[in-house]
Amino acid sequence: MSFYPPKINEKFQRPQNVGKTKGANAVGTSASFVCGAFVRVYLRIELKTKKILDAKFNSNGCGFLIAAADVLTEKIVGERLVELHGLDKETLQANIERELEKFPAHRTHCLELCLEVLQAAFADFRAFQIEEFTGEKALICTCFGVSEETIENVIKENSLETIEEVTKICSAGGGCGSCQPLIQEILDIYQRES
Numbered sequence: 001m002s003f004y005p006p007k008i009n010e011k012f013q014r015p016q017n018v019g020k021t022k023g024a025n026a027v028g029t030s031a032s033f034v035c036g037a038f039v040r041v042y043l044r045i046e047l048k049t050k051k052i053l054d055a056k057f058n059s060n061g062c063g064f065l066i067a068a069a070d071v072l073t074e075k076i077v078g079e080r081l082v083e084l085h086g087l088d089k090e091t092l093q094a095n096i097e098r099e100l101e102k103f104p105a106h107r108t109h110c111l112e113l114c115l116e117v118l119q120a121a122f123a124d125f126r127a128f129q130i131e132e133f134t135g136e137k138a139l140i141c142t143c144f145g146v147s148e149e150t151i152e153n154v155i156k157e158n159s160l161e162t163i164e165e166v167t168k169i170c171s172a173g174g175g176c177g178s179c180q181p182l183i184q185e186i187l188d189i190y191q192r193e194s
Contacts, residue, residue, distance in 0.1 A: 004063040007101055008064055011066065011070045016074060018056065019056045019058070021043060021056045024042040026121040027042050027043070028116075028118060028124055031113075035061070035109070037060055038059065038061070039058070041120075042055070050143075050171065051080045051081075052077055052080075055076055057117075064107045064110040068111050068113075071099045081174070081175050082171045082175065089112075093115065122175070140186075141171070141172035143176055143179075151166060152186060160187065
């Protein structure tokens with residue numbers, strides 16, 4: 001008889017994504033003060049398309065944490081960063097719980113830890129993007145490495161009026177969302193000038 005619910009136990013006993021990703025260009029680590037567990041995620045993200053090619057994790061946590069990390073890494077492989085919709089916590093949590101069933105209230109910190117570590121990995125990738133950026137104009141969207149010049153050109157060439165239109169064409173603003181106010185400023189300037 002297992003200590004864990006059947007779906008959690010299955011993932012705990014046979015996780016598919018444990019280990020390190022070869023060629024990882026994004027690594028995130030987080031830990032919980034609630035239970036003392038840690039989880040580390042390794043991602044390999046294609047630089048041009050920002051598609052997650054591989055995802056692995058390591059953890060010393062309980063079955064709930066390992067199952068959640070395994071499902072999360074499984075779900076994000078093949079996704080482009082823009083498709084993750086700024087890492088909406090509720091959506092990602094719902095995806096994990098849809099696969100594993102709802103977590104008990106005293107185990108929700110396991111879900112939160114997995115989401116934190118994924119955000120840490122994406123922050124690491126953004127830092128990598130900033131280091132790699134070379135250009136005359138400011139880097140506006142660090143998630144996708146999109147410069148001010150690129151955004152200005154996309155707006156002018158396509159007569160764009162909304163952030164969503166800019167995101168659809170060049171992905172800027174589709175990651176964490178922190179650059180959206182800057183994109184709106186560029187749109188406002190273009191609209192005043194035209």
